[in-house]
Amino acid sequence: MTKICFEVPGRRRRELMEIAAGLRTSLKCSSPWFPILHVAEFDLPTVKPEFALTIGDIEEMGENHGLTFPESHEIRLRSDVYQGVRDGKGRDRFTLAHELGHYLLHSAPGLARSMSPVSAVPTYKNSEWQANTFAGSLLISVEMARLVADAEELASICGVTVDAARVQLSQYRLEGMLP
Numbered sequence: 001m002t003k004i005c006f007e008v009p010g011r012r013r014r015e016l017m018e019i020a021a022g023l024r025t026s027l028k029c030s031s032p033w034f035p036i037l038h039v040a041e042f043d044l045p046t047v048k049p050e051f052a053l054t055i056g057d058i059e060e061m062g063e064n065h066g067l068t069f070p071e072s073h074e075i076r077l078r079s080d081v082y083q084g085v086r087d088g089k090g091r092d093r094f095t096l097a098h099e100l101g102h103y104l105l106h107s108a109p110g111l112a113r114s115m116s117p118v119s120a121v122p123t124y125k126n127s128e129w130q131a132n133t134f135a136g137s138l139l140i141s142v143e144m145a146r147l148v149a150d151a152e153e154l155a156s157i158c159g160v161t162v163d164a165a166r167v168q169l170s171q172y173r174l175e176g177m178l179p
Helices: 013-026 036-047 077-088 090-105 127-139 144-147 149-158 162-174
Strands: 004-007 054-058 066-069 074-078 113-117
Touching: 004 127, 013 036, 013 090, 013 127, 013 162, 036 077, 036 090, 054 077, 054 090, 054 127, 054 162, 066 090, 074 077, 077 090, 127 162, 144 149, 149 162
Parallel strands: 054 074
Antiparallel strands: 004 113, 066 074
């Protein structure tokens, strides 16, 4: 994990989960497998014509799997990560959902952001935590988590890693959304 993050206006976990659920609802997505690539390539540009999903070379992007540029309405994925999303790899699907979280949550004009050491930022104001919370909720709906409480099966059905499924189940339990 990076040692620097953007400090953004605070959001509660429940609020981020509701934003993700609202996106699923607005896209009429009841499928366990959220079509993250289709949303980024086709749905979002329909609503926001200025938006672009671009692909960067591995040499250009280095260790960055994905980057979000709110000012230019762009999400850039490293080429191998983009291919991984196309192939349905859970980690890469999560990366795109994470970057979509940054784009939707952290791109308001005039948004007060400041770069800070992670240790100095309260979790609820940490842009990375917010994007991860959004991504997990988007890719694993609470409804699916209620039906399939086994992390391995949930990961397979939703197209995420087992670790992501475990974290999401834990977050839903923390919010009292699962027993």
